[in-house]
Amino acid sequence: MNTQKIVSGQNTYLSIDLVQINQKEKSFYIGKIKASDFLEIFTVRPAQYDLEKHTALLNSFPEESDYYEHLITEDKTKIKEKDFQREANTERISSISKFLNEEEYAFFPNTIIANCELINNWEDYNLNENSSSEDYFSITDKPNYLSFLKKNTDNDMYSLYIPFIKNSVLIIDGQHRLEGLKKTVDSIQNNYDLIISFLIGFDRSIIAKQFYTINYEQKPVNKSLLYQLTGEFARDMNELSFMHNVAKLLNEIPESPFHGRIKMLGVTPRNYPEDKKRLLSISQAFFIDSTIRFISSKAKNTLYPPIFLKFYKDVNEHIIIVRTLARFFNAVQTIKTDWAQPESSVISKGLGVTALLKVFSFLFQIILKDKLEGDWNRVKDLKTDTFIEVLRGLENVDFSSDGPYGKTGGEASITKIKNGIISNLSFLGSPSNVQNFENDFRENYLLWFNEKIQNVGV
Numbered sequence: 001m002n003t004q005k006i007v008s009g010q011n012t013y014l015s016i017d018l019v020q021i022n023q024k025e026k027s028f029y030i031g032k033i034k035a036s037d038f039l040e041i042f043t044v045r046p047a048q049y050d051l052e053k054h055t056a057l058l059n060s061f062p063e064e065s066d067y068y069e070h071l072i073t074e075d076k077t078k079i080k081e082k083d084f085q086r087e088a089n090t091e092r093i094s095s096i097s098k099f100l101n102e103e104e105y106a107f108f109p110n111t112i113i114a115n116c117e118l119i120n121n122w123e124d125y126n127l128n129e130n131s132s133s134e135d136y137f138s139i140t141d142k143p144n145y146l147s148f149l150k151k152n153t154d155n156d157m158y159s160l161y162i163p164f165i166k167n168s169v170l171i172i173d174g175q176h177r178l179e180g181l182k183k184t185v186d187s188i189q190n191n192y193d194l195i196i197s198f199l200i201g202f203d204r205s206i207i208a209k210q211f212y213t214i215n216y217e218q219k220p221v222n223k224s225l226l227y228q229l230t231g232e233f234a235r236d237m238n239e240l241s242f243m244h245n246v247a248k249l250l251n252e253i254p255e256s257p258f259h260g261r262i263k264m265l266g267v268t269p270r271n272y273p274e275d276k277k278r279l280l281s282i283s284q285a286f287f288i289d290s291t292i293r294f295i296s297s298k299a300k301n302t303l304y305p306p307i308f309l310k311f312y313k314d315v316n317e318h319i320i321i322v323r324t325l326a327r328f329f330n331a332v333q334t335i336k337t338d339w340a341q342p343e344s345s346v347i348s349k350g351l352g353v354t355a356l357l358k359v360f361s362f363l364f365q366i367i368l369k370d371k372l373e374g375d376w377n378r379v380k381d382l383k384t385d386t387f388i389e390v391l392r393g394l395e396n397v398d399f400s401s402d403g404p405y406g407k408t409g410g411e412a413s414i415t416k417i418k419n420g421i422i423s424n425l426s427f428l429g430s431p432s433n434v435q436n437f438e439n440d441f442r443e444n445y446l447l448w449f450n451e452k453i454q455n456v457g458v
Contacts, residue, residue, distance in 0.1 A: 001032050005164060008137040011144060012164040014041070017157050018198065029158060029198045030111065035181050036189040038196070042114065043167040044175045051075035052167045053117065056143035063415055066302045067293065074298065089176065096180025100188055111197040112174030115207050116162055118200055119146040136161060149200060160198065172199065172211050201285065239295055242312065243288045249322050257329035257339065261348060262287055281342035281349045290354045295321070301450050303438070304361045310376055310456050320380050328360050331387035335394050346406050347399035355417035362441060363390050363427070365449045374452065393424035
């Protein structure tokens with residue numbers, strides 16, 4: 001197992017060899033890192049971790065600036081007012097430091113458990129586990145906190161590339177050992193290898209569950225503080241858990257346009273038939289990232305507001321969210337037969353699905369105001385035929401992999417596809433200037449909708 005620093009442009013990365021560990025058909029990874037390196041990149045503070053992440057996303061995706069600026073403000077408030085830092089036991093840290101400094105056989109044979117976020121889940125970048133490191137480093141507009149996991153072609157090992165910056169890795173278990181190492185002399189840190197277990201490619205609700213299990217069920221911890229910390233590990237854990245279940249339902253229901261199309265927990269099942277494997281075109285993490293704002297109060301007063309917040313807050317209406325998403329994408333696959341051909345079309349991949357969801361947000365608000373007269377109760381009556389009607393013109397959009405939208409990745413490509421869809425929809429007047437359409441939409445629909453949901457979820 002090797003670990004080395006790689007410089008790409010102005011950025012430095014840690015390249016770490018990993019072994020894949022399979023348990024109950026799920027995987028995590030084990031590697032070793034020099035203590036002096038790991039002490040430079042870890043944090044035990046989820047709020048700080050999220051602040052760094054959202055700041056990077058703001059810089060990478062300026063179209064979403066209103067949304068990420070809101071999250072950044074919230075992150076800063078958490079850090080200032082209620083930053084649950086998982087207060088360390090100073091006596092225990094001193095004991096560990098003394099153990100490391102004075103004992104000849106000062107081993108840590110148990111692993112540090114950590115989480116980092118992958119660019120691989122951002123399928124708009126067209127990366128997968130078999131991509132090369134050159135593919136990763138060639139992406140100039142990637143958020144700089146994202147790591148990249150690839151499978152080595154000549155053996156069963158994996159390589160993980162982690163940005164060598166502060167707070168790029170979130171610690172789930174091992175805080176005291178790391179804080180003890182901080183208090184040792186440089187000669188120890190520079191010659192001390194740490195065993196790290198990486199839980200990567202999972203959404204934060206899974207990470208929160210791991211944190212809870214390790215720190216409550218296995219250790220005596222203040223339960224009230226633990227609940228607060230768990231909430232910090234999975235910001236809006238209930239929302240994540242709910243969207244996890246939505247993705248699971250859409251993936252399992254035979255009538256769903258996403259049936260057998262979502263890589264649950266980001267992995268392809270072992271021994272999966274090739275004819276089914278080719279249809280796994282979008283990861284669960286990417287699907288959740290693209291839809292969670294539809295139920296999040298934090299997305300109020302943004303260009304893409306929480307259109308399903310009213311239904312999310314009423315457990316009896318949760319099914320409306322699943323049905324409406326399924327009916328919209330059933331309309332998409334009816335109009336565009338290449339939905340079933342992800343090997344030659346981007347429409348059912350991360351790029352296309354995210355662009356379609358942005359268009360869907362516009363369409364939903366217009367339909368609610370103009371067709372349903374603002375009556376939430378009539379949303380359940382929206383059928384696939386309704387969405388086929390409002391999507392007329394989608395058949396003219398070229399989603400082929402060698403077409404205008406299949407060559408690049410990133411937010412710019414998603415915006416380009418979204419604009420291409422809007423400019424072809426006769427229901428929207430086939431606007432030649434999408435910016436003018438969005439300005440008119442803000443004035444005539446978005447203000448109305450945000451006012452309509454202002455007290456929902458309060």
